[in-house]
Amino acid sequence: MYYVDLLVIGLTFGSMYAVMAVGLTLVYGLLRILHIAHAAVFALGAYITVIVANATGSIALGLLAAIMITPFFGVAIYRLLYQPLLSYRPDVPMIASIGLLVLMQDGFRIVFGEQGVAFRNNPYAIQTFDLHGVTINTVQIAMMVAAALIFFGLHAFTTWTRIGVGWRATVSNAKIAASFGVDAIKVRYTNFIIGSALAAVAGGLVALLDNFVDPRTGVIVSYKGLAIIVLGGLGSVRGTLIAALVLGIVESFGTIFIGSWLNRDAIAFLALIILLMVRPQGFTGARAA
Amino acid sequence: MSAYSISLISVIGINVMLAISLNLISGLCGQISLGHAAFYGTGAYAAALVMVSTGNLALSLLAGAAAACVVGIIVGFASLRVRTDFLAVTTIGVNFLFTGFVRKQGWLGGEMGISRIPPSGLGASGNMVMIAVFALAAIAFGLYVNASWMGFVFRAVGEDENAASTLGIGAPAYKLTAFGLGTAMAGLAGALYVHFTQFITPDAFEFHVSVMILAMVVIGGMGSTWGVACAAIILTVLPEAIRFVNDYRLAVFGALLVLVMRLAPGGLATSVKHLLARGAKS
Numbered sequence: 001m002y003y004v005d006l007l008v009i010g011l012t013f014g015s016m017y018a019v020m021a022v023g024l025t026l027v028y029g030l031l032r033i034l035h036i037a038h039a040a041v042f043a044l045g046a047y048i049t050v051i052v053a054n055a056t057g058s059i060a061l062g063l064l065a066a067i068m069i070t071p072f073f074g075v076a077i078y079r080l081l082y083q084p085l086l087s088y089r090p091d092v093p094m095i096a097s098i099g100l101l102v103l104m105q106d107g108f109r110i111v112f113g114e115q116g117v118a119f120r121n122n123p124y125a126i127q128t129f130d131l132h133g134v135t136i137n138t139v140q141i142a143m144m145v146a147a148a149l150i151f152f153g154l155h156a157f158t159t160w161t162r163i164g165v166g167w168r169a170t171v172s173n174a175k176i177a178a179s180f181g182v183d184a185i186k187v188r189y190t191n192f193i194i195g196s197a198l199a200a201v202a203g204g205l206v207a208l209l210d211n212f213v214d215p216r217t218g219v220i221v222s223y224k225g226l227a228i229i230v231l232g233g234l235g236s237v238r239g240t241l242i243a244a245l246v247l248g249i250v251e252s253f254g255t256i257f258i259g260s261w262l263n264r265d266a267i268a269f270l271a272l273i274i275l276l277m278v279r280p281q282g283f284t285g286a287r288a289a
Numbered sequence: 290m291s292a293y294s295i296s297l298i299s300v301i302g303i304n305v306m307l308a309i310s311l312n313l314i315s316g317l318c319g320q321i322s323l324g325h326a327a328f329y330g331t332g333a334y335a336a337a338l339v340m341v342s343t344g345n346l347a348l349s350l351l352a353g354a355a356a357a358c359v360v361g362i363i364v365g366f367a368s369l370r371v372r373t374d375f376l377a378v379t380t381i382g383v384n385f386l387f388t389g390f391v392r393k394q395g396w397l398g399g400e401m402g403i404s405r406i407p408p409s410g411l412g413a414s415g416n417m418v419m420i421a422v423f424a425l426a427a428i429a430f431g432l433y434v435n436a437s438w439m440g441f442v443f444r445a446v447g448e449d450e451n452a453a454s455t456l457g458i459g460a461p462a463y464k465l466t467a468f469g470l471g472t473a474m475a476g477l478a479g480a481l482y483v484h485f486t487q488f489i490t491p492d493a494f495e496f497h498v499s500v501m502i503l504a505m506v507v508i509g510g511m512g513s514t515w516g517v518a519c520a521a522i523i524l525t526v527l528p529e530a531i532r533f534v535n536d537y538r539l540a541v542f543g544a545l546l547v548l549v550m551r552l553a554p555g556g557l558a559t560s561v562k563h564l565l566a567r568g569a570k571s
Binding site: 267 | 321323367370371373374375377378379381382385386393496497500504507537538539540542544547550554
C-alpha cells in the first residue's frame with residue numbers, strides 16, 4: 001500500500017503541475033516565449049484565494065476571486081512586456097520574464113511578509129478518507145478532479161468551439177491560420193486569459209493543500225513548469241499532461257529511492273536534463289530545439 | 290582602511306570576475322547560461338576541500354578553477370545539443386541539481402556547509418589585494434579575448450551559429466572553449482570567495498545568485514567587458530549605498546532587468562554608445 005500512497009501523492013502533484021503548465025506551453029506555442037513569470041500569476045492566484053477566503057469566510061469565493069482577477073494580470077504581462085519584445089531574440093523576453101518573476105516574488109515578501117498568509121479556516125486539508133488503506137484528503141481529490149475536468153474542458157473547447165479551433169490552428173501555424181481569417185491577437189488574449197485562470201486554480205489548490213502561501217510559493221513551480229513543457233514537447237497540451245504526471249510520479253518515487261542523495265527538486269531537474277539530452281524533441285515529438 | 294571597505298572591495302572584485310566570466314559565455318559566445326552560480330559553487334567547494342586538507346593557497350585556487358572548468362565543459366556539451374532558451378532551461382536545471390546535490394552530501398557538509406576553513410595567511414587586506422588583482426586581470430583578459438581572433442569567432446557564433454558554421458568555423462569547439470574559460474574564471478572567483486569568508490553554505494550558490502550575475506551582464510550590456518564590469522560594481526555598491534535598495538534587493542534587481550530588457554535590450558554599454566554618437570554628431 002505504501003507504493004500506492006506514493007503513486008497518489010505523485011498524481012496529485014502531477015495534476016497540479018499539469019494545470020499550471022498548460023498556460024506555459026500554450027504561450028510558448030503561440031509566441032515562442034518561455035513565460036517564466038507565469039509562476040508569479042500562480043502565486044498571485046494563491047494569495048488572492050487565501051486573502052479573500054479569510055475575509056469572506058468562504059474558500060469557494062476565494063478561488064472564484066482568484067480566477068476572476070488573475071487573467072487581467074496575465075493579459076497585462078502580455079500587453080506591456082511581451083508584445084513589444086516579440087521581434088527580439090527569444091532570450092530577451094525570457095530574461096524580462098525572469099526579472100518580473102523575481103520582482104513579484106520579492107514584492108509578495110514585502111507586502112505580505114516572510115511568513116506569508118495562512119488560511120484561518122481550512123477544514124479540507126485535514127479531512128481524510130481511507131480507501132482500502134490508502135489515505136487521501138479532500139484537497140488531493142479536488143486536485144485530481146479539477147485537473148481531469150480542466151483537461152476535458154480544454155479538449156472540448158479546442159475541438160468544438162470556433163475560437164478553440166482557431167486557437168489550435170494559430171498554435172500549429174500562425175500565418176496559415178491568419179490567412180484563413182483567424183484573429184491572432186484575439187487568440188493571444190484568449191490564451192493569456194485561460195492560462196492565467198488555470199494557474200490561479202492550481203495556485204489556490206496548492207495553497208489549500210499547504211494551508212498557507214509564502215514567498216516561496218511558485219518559485220520552484222516556475223522552473224519545474226519549464227521542465228514539464230520542454231519534456232512534453234512545446235506547445236502540446238497532451239504532452240504537457242503526460243510529462244506533468246510522469247514528473248510528479250518520478251519525484252515522489254525518487255525521493256524514496258535516491259532521496260538521500262538528491263533533494264526533490266534536483267530529482268526533477270535531473271530527469272529533465274537527461275531527457276533533454278537524449279530526446280530534445282520531448283515525449284510527443286514536437287520540435288523543441 | 291576600515292574592515293567594511295575591505296570587505297566591500299573584496300565582494301566587488303568577486304562579482305566583477307563572475308560577471309566577466311559569464312560575459313565570455315553568454316555575452317560574447319551567445320550561450321545563455323542561467324546556472325553560473327553552480328560553477329561558482331563548484332570552484333568554492335573544491336577550493337574549500339583543498340584548503341581544509343592541505344592549507345595551500347595556490348593549490349586551492351588552482352583546484353577551484355580546474356574543478357569548475359571540468360564541470361563547465363561537461364555542461365558545455367549540453368550547448369551542442371540544445372540552443373538559446375532551451376540551453377537556459379538546462380542550465381537552470383544544472384543550478385538546482387548542484388544545490389540539491391550539495392545539500393544532501395555529508396562529505397560536503399550538507400545544509401551546514403563547510404566551516405573553519407584555514408585562513409589564506411594573507412590577512413583581510415592581503416586577501417582584498419589578491420582579489421582585486423585577479424579582478425583586474427579578469428577585466429584585462431576579457432578585453433584581450435574581445436579584441437582577439439577568438440573573440441571575433443565567439444561573436445560570430447553568438448550572432449548566427451549556422452552562418453559561422455557555413456564559413457568553416459567549428460562552432461562546437463568554440464562553444465566548449467567559451468564554457469571552459471568562463472567557468473574556470475567563475476571557479477576561481479569561488480575559490481577567492483572561500484578565502485574571503487572562510488565559510489561556505491549551499492545558500493550562497495542558489496539560483497537567485499545566477500540571476501544576479503546574469504542581471505549584471507544584461508544590465509551592463511551583453512558582450513561589453515567594460516559595461517559588464519561597471520554594472521557589477523554599480524549593482525554591488527548600490528545596495529550598500531542606499532538602504533532601501535538593500536532591503537528590497539531582489540525586487541530592485543528584478544525591476545532593473547524588466548526595465549532594461551523593455552527599454553534598452555542592449556544594456557548600459559549600447560545606451561552609452563548611442564549617447565556618445567549623438568553627442569559627436571551635434
